[in-house]
Amino acid sequence: LTESFAKDVNRFNKVPAIKEGDLKLAESVAIFHCLGRREIIPSRWYPKDIKSLARIDEYLEWQHGNLLNEAGMLFYMQWVIPFQTGVKPKAEDIKNQIAALNRNLSDLEKIWLKKSDFLVGNEVTFADLMAVSIIEQVVGLNLFELDARKYPNVNKLMIDVRGYFGEPYEKAHKVVNDYGVKFKSMFDHGEA
Amino acid sequence: LTESFAKDVNRFNKVPAIKEGDLKLAESVAIFHCLGRREIIPSRWYPKDIKSLARIDEYLEWQHGNLLNEAGMLFYMQWVIPFQTGVKPKAEDIKNQIAALNRNLSDLEKIWLKKSDFLVGNEVTFADLMAVSIIEQVVGLNLFELDARKYPNVNKLMIDVRGYFGEPYEKAHKVVNDYGVKFKSMFDHGEA
Numbered sequence: 001l002t003e004s005f006a007k008d009v010n011r012f013n014k015v016p017a018i019k020e021g022d023l024k025l026a027e028s029v030a031i032f033h034c035l036g037r038r039e040i041i042p043s044r045w046y047p048k049d050i051k052s053l054a055r056i057d058e059y060l061e062w063q064h065g066n067l068l069n070e071a072g073m074l075f076y077m078q079w080v081i082p083f084q085t086g087v088k089p090k091a092e093d094i095k096n097q098i099a100a101l102n103r104n105l106s107d108l109e110k111i112w113l114k115k116s117d118f119l120v121g122n123e124v125t126f127a128d129l130m131a132v133s134i135i136e137q138v139v140g141l142n143l144f145e146l147d148a149r150k151y152p153n154v155n156k157l158m159i160d161v162r163g164y165f166g167e168p169y170e171k172a173h174k175v176v177n178d179y180g181v182k183f184k185s186m187f188d189h190g191e192a
Numbered sequence: 193l194t195e196s197f198a199k200d201v202n203r204f205n206k207v208p209a210i211k212e213g214d215l216k217l218a219e220s221v222a223i224f225h226c227l228g229r230r231e232i233i234p235s236r237w238y239p240k241d242i243k244s245l246a247r248i249d250e251y252l253e254w255q256h257g258n259l260l261n262e263a264g265m266l267f268y269m270q271w272v273i274p275f276q277t278g279v280k281p282k283a284e285d286i287k288n289q290i291a292a293l294n295r296n297l298s299d300l301e302k303i304w305l306k307k308s309d310f311l312v313g314n315e316v317t318f319a320d321l322m323a324v325s326i327i328e329q330v331v332g333l334n335l336f337e338l339d340a341r342k343y344p345n346v347n348k349l350m351i352d353v354r355g356y357f358g359e360p361y362e363k364a365h366k367v368v369n370d371y372g373v374k375f376k377s378m379f380d381h382g383e384a
Contacts, residue, residue: 027249054215054225055217111204
């Protein structure tokens with residue numbers, strides 16, 4: 001990104017970021033809260049009751065130490081490091097990382113989705129979109145296979161969220177899937 | 193923690209967690225938001241205006257990918273892994289991890305604290321407490337030395353937050369400092 005973007009929009013020079021009046025704001029979760037408080041996004045996405053909001057926050061925090069972290073690490077190990085160094089990851093490291101990601105999916109399946117179809121109650125919220133799009137990325141990039149029989153609740157969530165957001169969702173993830181196909185052979189280790 | 197704690201308070205069986213009526217909530221940031229919305233914590237800690245809240249959220253997200261992550265990794269490398277495996281970390285890995293933490297401190301110094309004494313405006317907020325207590329932990333555990341000349345803004349923030357919270361703050365961090373002294377020799381590598 002450009003120097004003027006850093007100066008005028010986000011001082012960390014990253015996306016996503018918004019600029020509204022004199023407020024320049026980065027970080028998707030912070031943006032989500034801000035738009036929710038301003039009632040710019042639908043209330044089903046940003047519920048008004050404190051309990052649902054608390055549960056969304058709890059998920060967004062949990063995600064950092066778990067799903068987002070482990071998925072990000074897998075991407076880093078299998079794509080970023082090999083791309084930067086030309087050295088393939090060790091099969092065992094990848095195996096351990098996939099096991100860590102499976103532990104997160106197991107928590108999603110058995111704890112988060114134990115009592116309801118969505119992460120917070122019976123309506124789709126921002127939390128679901130975040131969760132599903134993380135999984136979508138590791139699957140789309142051919143880093144991970146989602147076992148629908150092992151994780152039926154997670155699989156249903158993926159289908160429901162895809163269905164709910166429809167074309168814009170597919171369009172956004174097509175980029176990821178195209179990269180997955182394009183670079184699969186480049187980074188194919190045939191061992192992990 | 194006990195099975196009944198997992199059942200009755202936090203299904204992830206971790207602290208911090210709160211139980212209020214039928215709401216069982218984990219994750220410090222989620223708890224902070226919840227208590228803030230209920231007006232249980234002072235409004236200076238949980239400002240009412242959307243801009244200040246947005247900036248607090250932005251910091252809390254930034255922290256995950258930066259200060260909290262790198263400090264946690266340093267702790268993990270220098271304490272958890274050696275404790276579990278008996279194998280000392282490589283001096284170079286520790287050096288790189290300390291460099292990563294210094295990059296975060298540099299961002300705190302030059303970006304976050306560029307225009308004001310605190311992370312969000314001119315009053316102490318939850319964001320400051322989070323930031324300072326992370327630094328306090330790596331310093332207290334003898335994993336990291338804060339160079340006050342290199343980071344005068346961060347150093348001032350540490351002093352201000354300590355002064356603001358006084359005795360409860362000192363008491364909470366005494367545990368960390370005691371561990372730091374107690375185990376320093378156990379894990380002292382003399383090389384990092």
